[in-house]
Amino acid sequence: MLQQVVWSAELEVERIVDAYGTMLFSICLVILCNEKDAEDVVQDTFITYLTKSPTFNDSEHEKAWLITIATNRCKNMRRYNIIRKHMDINDLQLYSRNDKHHDLLDHLMRLPTKHKVVLLLHYVEGYKVDEIAKILTITTSAVKKRLQRGRELLRERYRKENEYGF
Amino acid sequence: MDFEKIKDAVTSIEMPKAMDERMKENIGNRKTVKVNHKKWIPAASVFAILLAIMMGIPYFNKNGELQVANFTITAYALSDDENQVNTTITSEKAAIELATEDRLGIVSIGGDGDRFIFTDVMLKIAGEQIDSITYTLSEGKFIEDVTFTSTKPPSSEWLRSERIYYVFSEPGSGVYEGIRHIGNTYTVSYNEQENYKYTLAIPHDGNNVIPDDVIINVNVTYSDGTSEQQDILIMQEAHSILLKLK
Numbered sequence: 001m002l003q004q005v006v007w008s009a010e011l012e013v014e015r016i017v018d019a020y021g022t023m024l025f026s027i028c029l030v031i032l033c034n035e036k037d038a039e040d041v042v043q044d045t046f047i048t049y050l051t052k053s054p055t056f057n058d059s060e061h062e063k064a065w066l067i068t069i070a071t072n073r074c075k076n077m078r079r080y081n082i083i084r085k086h087m088d089i090n091d092l093q094l095y096s097r098n099d100k101h102h103d104l105l106d107h108l109m110r111l112p113t114k115h116k117v118v119l120l121l122h123y124v125e126g127y128k129v130d131e132i133a134k135i136l137t138i139t140t141s142a143v144k145k146r147l148q149r150g151r152e153l154l155r156e157r158y159r160k161e162n163e164y165g166f
Numbered sequence: 167m168d169f170e171k172i173k174d175a176v177t178s179i180e181m182p183k184a185m186d187e188r189m190k191e192n193i194g195n196r197k198t199v200k201v202n203h204k205k206w207i208p209a210a211s212v213f214a215i216l217l218a219i220m221m222g223i224p225y226f227n228k229n230g231e232l233q234v235a236n237f238t239i240t241a242y243a244l245s246d247d248e249n250q251v252n253t254t255i256t257s258e259k260a261a262i263e264l265a266t267e268d269r270l271g272i273v274s275i276g277g278d279g280d281r282f283i284f285t286d287v288m289l290k291i292a293g294e295q296i297d298s299i300t301y302t303l304s305e306g307k308f309i310e311d312v313t314f315t316s317t318k319p320p321s322s323e324w325l326r327s328e329r330i331y332y333v334f335s336e337p338g339s340g341v342y343e344g345i346r347h348i349g350n351t352y353t354v355s356y357n358e359q360e361n362y363k364y365t366l367a368i369p370h371d372g373n374n375v376i377p378d379d380v381i382i383n384v385n386v387t388y389s390d391g392t393s394e395q396q397d398i399l400i401m402q403e404a405h406s407i408l409l410k411l412k
Contacts, residue, residue, distance in 0.1 A: 021181050025185070043193060124177065
């Protein structure tokens, strides 16, 4: 009986890491710009999941819960890391093998946390404004403003890059 | 600029294989991570004494009259373990560290989308000839942590009828932990205060900042029918919630 429980727990670890590990790691890496911090947050999020074992309606609910926990932890970590670390663009190739994405990832990582989080949830995870509002516990108008400002900032940075020929 | 490319860029990130394996092993060894069953412990006694002393200080009531309350207020904090209660005390106010990120995260995905900071603090009144106490929160609500057992997941109808909005469970345990909404006011008999362990859920603006003027009104009714009241102002500094008599 005990063996069955252990086996079942191991399967659950495999399942959640395989299903959500890369998704959470990519979000956390973009938010935190640091591999070790991103790994810590993702691992901590999974441990919370297994410890709390919340009840979910479906897999989307489960995914949203994990994203909520992970982004909250990222925000806390950013809050306490007074000296902001930023990943060198050359290190991006360790995680993203396709060079053509590195510029965009670099620009994205340099955005303020609150803007990049909404951009990630909207453009990467496909959440609608009202769903993001629930996940981040902010108003829908705040989500819209952050999306708009995030887009403006990205545009602006691309424009400057082209102007000065970086 | 094509913002849809953000998806391609971010999804091109892969978790390194070594990290994947390390993570599975670490999570698998999570038995070293203890389950935090919250329990009630009195917040540092200096905290309690501070509030009690402050209640004895003469103050001006709403009519501008000098008045001295005949009851004391003691605050208790709810903590994950004895070492995590942080009560930074100054000469004027008591601070309670916010340590509820898990609960925040869980609640945020819940049904009504409310945005609350959970303070994990409860109040207790002491005095002579007190019959009952009514607490009224100007913004937010009182909540109660509840635990119940069930052989199958509780139905949403039952949870609604019990005003339990959020539920967690250890797999296969049949034990469920949840959060019951009490409302913005409740009255408790003086001798039954120990049975009502309600804590505070205070709304925030989406960035964990609470309004400036959240007040808990404490109205004490004495056996002879007279009553006294006192307002407690809830404030915020950095990541702490502060209580101060108004």
